[in-house]
Amino acid sequence: MATSTPASEAPDLTPNETQTEEQFSSSGYLDMELLRFTTAGSVDDGKSTLIGRLLYDSKSIFDDQYDAIKATSEKRGDEHVNLALLTDGLRAEREQGITIDVAYRYFATPKRKFIIADTPGHIQYTRNMVTGASTANLAIILIDARKGVIEQTSRHAIIASLLRIPHIVVCVNKMDLVDFREEVFESIRRDFDAFAAGLDVVDVRFIPISALLGDNVVEKSRNMDWYDGQTLLSALETTHISSDLNLTETRLPVQYVIRPQATEHHDYRGYAGRIAGGVFRKGDAVRILPSGLVSRIKSMDTQGESHDQAFAPMSITMTLEDEIDISRGDMIVGESEYPQVSQDIEMMVCWMGDSKLAQNVRYAVKHTTKEVRCIVKEIKYKLDISTLEKIYDDKEVRMNDIARITVRTTQPLVFDPYSRNRTTGSLILIDEGTNSTVGAGMIVSSIPPLGTAARPDGDYSI
Amino acid sequence: MNSYRLTHLKELESESIFVLREVAAQFERPVLLFSGGKDSIILSHLARKAFWPAKIPFPLLHIDTGHNFPETLAYRDRWVERIEAKLLVRYVQDSIDAGHAVEERGPNASRNVLQTVTLLAALEELKADAAIGGGRRDEEKARAKERFFSHRDEFGQWDPKNQRPELWNLFNGKKHIGEHFRIFPISNWTEMDVWQYLYREQVEMPSLYFTHQRDCIDRDGVLLAKSEFVALKPGEAVRSYQVRFRTIGDMTNTGAILSPASTMEEIIQEVAAVRTTERGNRADDKRSEAAMEDRKKEGYF
Numbered sequence: 001m002a003t004s005t006p007a008s009e010a011p012d013l014t015p016n017e018t019q020t021e022e023q024f025s026s027s028g029y030l031d032m033e034l035l036r037f038t039t040a041g042s043v044d045d046g047k048s049t050l051i052g053r054l055l056y057d058s059k060s061i062f063d064d065q066y067d068a069i070k071a072t073s074e075k076r077g078d079e080h081v082n083l084a085l086l087t088d089g090l091r092a093e094r095e096q097g098i099t100i101d102v103a104y105r106y107f108a109t110p111k112r113k114f115i116i117a118d119t120p121g122h123i124q125y126t127r128n129m130v131t132g133a134s135t136a137n138l139a140i141i142l143i144d145a146r147k148g149v150i151e152q153t154s155r156h157a158i159i160a161s162l163l164r165i166p167h168i169v170v171c172v173n174k175m176d177l178v179d180f181r182e183e184v185f186e187s188i189r190r191d192f193d194a195f196a197a198g199l200d201v202v203d204v205r206f207i208p209i210s211a212l213l214g215d216n217v218v219e220k221s222r223n224m225d226w227y228d229g230q231t232l233l234s235a236l237e238t239t240h241i242s243s244d245l246n247l248t249e250t251r252l253p254v255q256y257v258i259r260p261q262a263t264e265h266h267d268y269r270g271y272a273g274r275i276a277g278g279v280f281r282k283g284d285a286v287r288i289l290p291s292g293l294v295s296r297i298k299s300m301d302t303q304g305e306s307h308d309q310a311f312a313p314m315s316i317t318m319t320l321e322d323e324i325d326i327s328r329g330d331m332i333v334g335e336s337e338y339p340q341v342s343q344d345i346e347m348m349v350c351w352m353g354d355s356k357l358a359q360n361v362r363y364a365v366k367h368t369t370k371e372v373r374c375i376v377k378e379i380k381y382k383l384d385i386s387t388l389e390k391i392y393d394d395k396e397v398r399m400n401d402i403a404r405i406t407v408r409t410t411q412p413l414v415f416d417p418y419s420r421n422r423t424t425g426s427l428i429l430i431d432e433g434t435n436s437t438v439g440a441g442m443i444v445s446s447i448p449p450l451g452t453a454a455r456p457d458g459d460y461s462i
Numbered sequence: 463m464n465s466y467r468l469t470h471l472k473e474l475e476s477e478s479i480f481v482l483r484e485v486a487a488q489f490e491r492p493v494l495l496f497s498g499g500k501d502s503i504i505l506s507h508l509a510r511k512a513f514w515p516a517k518i519p520f521p522l523l524h525i526d527t528g529h530n531f532p533e534t535l536a537y538r539d540r541w542v543e544r545i546e547a548k549l550l551v552r553y554v555q556d557s558i559d560a561g562h563a564v565e566e567r568g569p570n571a572s573r574n575v576l577q578t579v580t581l582l583a584a585l586e587e588l589k590a591d592a593a594i595g596g597g598r599r600d601e602e603k604a605r606a607k608e609r610f611f612s613h614r615d616e617f618g619q620w621d622p623k624n625q626r627p628e629l630w631n632l633f634n635g636k637k638h639i640g641e642h643f644r645i646f647p648i649s650n651w652t653e654m655d656v657w658q659y660l661y662r663e664q665v666e667m668p669s670l671y672f673t674h675q676r677d678c679i680d681r682d683g684v685l686l687a688k689s690e691f692v693a694l695k696p697g698e699a700v701r702s703y704q705v706r707f708r709t710i711g712d713m714t715n716t717g718a719i720l721s722p723a724s725t726m727e728e729i730i731q732e733v734a735a736v737r738t739t740e741r742g743n744r745a746d747d748k749r750s751e752a753a754m755e756d757r758k759k760e761g762y763f
Contacts, residue, residue: 030658034470103606104599106652113470115650127627134629242467256483260516268515274480274631279466302479303514311466315479315512328487352627366632369487428632435636437626 032108035241038117038132038139038165040156045144046173050211051105051118052083057218058233060107080212102132111237126385126400127352129156130440133163134426137241140232141170145178145208149191151386157192158385161199162348162402162442164422166244168204169235176210180223198388200419203239207232245312246421250278250286250334253368253424254326258317270317271326276368276423277416278334279311280318285335288326289414294335295322312423329370331414331424339416339424342446345374346406347418348383349397353431353438357397357405363438367413367427374407374429406447418442471659474651475508480631481610481647482512485592486519488635489643492592493585496522496542496549498534498668499710501596503541504656505648507665509594510545521548523588525581527573528555529691529712537668552584569695572714582618585642592635594645600652610649616640654733661726670707673724678703684717 039047055061069085076082105116117132133139139160143153160168170192178184185208196204207216208227215221218233230238258270280286284297298319300307310316318332326332333339351357357376365374382391383402390404397403418425429439468476485492494509496502509518522542542549554573557563563579566572585593599606609625611633626634635643648656660667677688677700686692688700691714705718706729723729 030471030662031469033467034473104650105606106600106650108652108654113652113655131627131629135631247466255480256487256513258513258516262515265515270515272483272512274476302475303511313473313476314468315476315483317514364636366634369484423630426630426632428629428634430634430636435634435638437629437634440627440629 032113034113035138035236036115036136038119038136040119040129040139040141045142046211047142048084051116053211053214053217055107056083057214058107058109102128109237114236129159130163130350133159133165136165137244138167138239139165141168143170143172143188145172145174145184148188149195154195155385157196157199158388161201164419166203167239168201170204170206171232172208173211175208175215176213182226205235246277247279247311249337250280251276251424252318252332254328254330254332255369256328270319272317274315275310275312277312277421279309281309286332287335288324289331289333290341290412293324295320295324339414340446341412341414343409343412344447345413346444346447347441349403349405350440351397351399351401353399353436364430364432365409365427368424372409372411374409376405376407378406380404415443417445471655471662474655477650478508478647479512482509484633485594485645489592491590492520492594493523493588493590494520494594496524498538500656501648504660505596506545506547518547521550523584524549524551525577526551526553527577527712529573529714531670531713533668533670534710552580554580557583569693572712574712574715590642592643592645594647596648597646598651599649608646608649610646611635612644614642614644657730657733661730670710673704673706673722675702676705678705678718687713687718689713
């Protein structure tokens with residue numbers, strides 16, 4: 001796929017490449033996959049304990065960390081070493097005993113490296129859940145076995161669906177408190193399935209666990225013989241994520257134009273960016289949007305490493321056969337793989353601002369590497385994220401609300417529906433007075449929908 | 463492995479390069495904070511990659527406490543030349559001489575906290591609107607909540623309760639006059655990732671990271687290198703140990719670890735087996751449970 005030359009020379013550190021590959025890959029070191037997942041749960045359903053358990057049982061907790069939480073647990077008079085304390089980051093949280101923001105955790109097993117976006121579950125923090133979900137391949141939704149599917153569960157599932165997280169693992173926690181009974185688990189599974197039928201989720205799995213005692217988290221439970229599925233860790237290690245990214249339609253949002261100020265590179269113009277979709281091949285015909293001009297790929301590289309083909313999410317620098325005026329915010333796409341290009345856009349938006357979303361107000365927009373301004377033309381409806389109900393008679397969109405809106409932008413955006421591409425289909429709205437990020441937008445289509453937008457998967461079913 | 467799947471190291475590399483390019487595109491006068499430690503080495507190595515064949519479009523900035531290991535400075539100058547970067551150095555001593563910072567007293571005295579004064583003054587002097595740092599979220603609890611683009615007010619302060627949400631890979635670097643951003647392109651790397659990557663890329667590392675014989679003082683379980691900056695307390699003695707450093711900071715607060723690791727491979731194996739966090743040897747973090755959070759709020763790295 002790629003030929004590589006070392007970026008810098010270090011004669012005393014030149015290992016025999018094949019030997020070391022083997023040595024390290026046998027222990028899973030240098031060629032692991034990365035899985036990003038998010039955890040959503042309600043207050044007190046054991047989310048922090050679950051993460052603590054995953055970290056502890058996978059031996060990702062260091063002695064000094066363990067000693068620190070052990071001491072704190074003893075000081076507080078806790079019965080067990082409180083694994084939840086491991087994820088308690090900030091002082092305010094330690095004082096109030098709650099998690100107040102997205103925190104990121106890391107652990108690795110010989111099979112995979114994991115990034116956890118740990119998001120708080122209280123109602124007022126929908127924005128954090130959306131933030132954590134935006135980069136996740138997988139969502140863990142926690143349900144308290146004693147309470148079953150509650151309003152917050154629906155909310156988490158709807159957000160996971162809206163954000164198009166490809167995989168969902170529903171952990172029915174606290175099974176120890178319902179005597180590990182199968183019928184409790186099965187009844188929750190049926191309730192969730194009935195509810196999720198209205199959502200766009202494809203891959204959902206259910207696992208009965210006890211985060212406190214460790215059942216089915218890393219070790220298989222000896223208390224639930226009736227369950228013959230995977231443990232949570234095993235599900236995390238084996239979920240197939242290779243086809244999560246769009247490898248069909250080639251997209252390179254131009255991020256930065258590299259023009260070295262040196263005579264040896266006098267005519268060099270490199271278009272740097274992170275591939276947002278598809279597989280580019282050297283020699284391919286490409287189209288530059290919005291100008292529509294066509295050229296061919298001359299080269300693709302990442303310092304000293306040239307690629308015959310490059311795919312999402314690689315960061316590369318591309319050069320073209322022809323001299324064309326291309327700048328940041330343009331998009332290079334396969335010649336006949338048209339995205340949509342429009343100034344009138346319909347989207348779902350999750351509102352995160354202190355002040356409410358208002359019709360006819362202007363916002364700055366960041367979409368891929370492009371920045372424009374927009375005006376909100378219409379608030380079509382608000383979504384009740386506990387029931388999926390569309391609310392047409394109350395159009396006040398406040399923090400943590402999700403709404404369907406239309407906007408007009410100052411310049412055309414080059415995009416795909418979010419359902420086809422999470423990178424080219426997402427945008428953020430920025431308040432021009434405070435510079436705060438106030439909205440997370442997921443594009444549905446242009447208005448009126450172009451031919452491509454009429455595809456059945458181009459729209460949300462919610 | 464599927465040929466259309468990146469390894470974790472390549473995916474992290476790609477993410478960091480993306481962030482570095484965003485900085486160059488969104489800010490007018492960024493600087494890259496360089497300390498000579500492995501995180502700033504990997505950061506500048508990635509910056510070199512991000513803009514190649516052009517040079518890194520912003521300078522490296524070293525806040526020199528005057529308490530560096532001599533090896534660090536020698537390495538720094540060689541490295542900067544190799545990656546063809548521009549280096550700026552600002553000195554904590556100058557802040558002390560100008561009366562902007564007051565030297566700590568006593569055997570535990572350190573210039574760690576004073577660095578913040580010099581750093582903020584340097585950012586102001588250079589009119590820097592973005593300071594790129596090698597902070598990683600796995601290092602410490604307060605850092606687990608950092609954004610890639612971390613907004614700082616006109617006093618350089620961090621407000622963890624009022625951070626901008628960071629969605630997808632859409633980084634909002636908009637700011638008012640006088641405010642700046644701290645940028646952490648390697649947020650998602652762990653200590654293990656860093657070493658694996660440096661090994662894979664065959665980056666030459668400072669000798670301090672590899673095993674050597676050194677005179678040290680055992681202070682409350684932290685092995686401090688003997689130097690003119692560390693005064694002996696009663697009952698303390700200098701002994702020779704076979705050590706290496708897991709992190710590199712000032713001589714006053716960077717603890718050595720007993721280790722025979724002499725190659726990158728051995729370091730990777732050691733990191734895989736080690737049972738304490740890397741900052742566990744940093745005397746600066748041991749001051750209190752919320753030490754890092756407090757320093758970050760004030761504008762620390």
